[in-house]
Amino acid sequence: MIKIQEKQAIEKLVQSGKEFISLLDVNNLSVEIYEPHLVDKQKPHDRDEFYVIIAGSGIFELDGETTPFRQGDFLFVPAFVAHRFVEFSADFITWVFFIK
Template identity: 60%
Template sequence: MSVEIYQPEQVDRQQPHEQDELYVIISGTGEFLNGDVRTRFQPGDVLFVPAGVVHRFENFTDDFRTWVIFYGPHGGEK
């Protein structure tokens, strides 16, 4: 497991990851694309992304920051 703070500037260019992920929104608002599902987010929200799924933050405010937690085996939990 690893934990870090993620704060993209203007554009979120991340690619799918090899482990499952949790995002815990610290500050800011915006939209989160998780596969084909788009969700609005705000501080305190928790977002889950299975390993290998295309995802990114869009239309986020300048103060956007989130904890990101990578966990489990490569390829995700089955």
């Protein structure tokens, strides 16, 4: 059994001093936690991914289209598509799931 608790994941991220950390990489799934600071500098990825928003709100841009997001929302991003979080609140943090 694998269990990742949100509180412990956030604590590990804070302790790392990084914007994201990998928490699990097994079979066809990678799990990360991500907290961009002021600007989301992501580039398109070579895998499909989805986000589940832990906290905060803002605007998500996917291939030139925007949509608002908030805590609890699910966002899917196909591989190789430009995307980023914009105008996000200071408390924004999200789970990131990559599917290989």
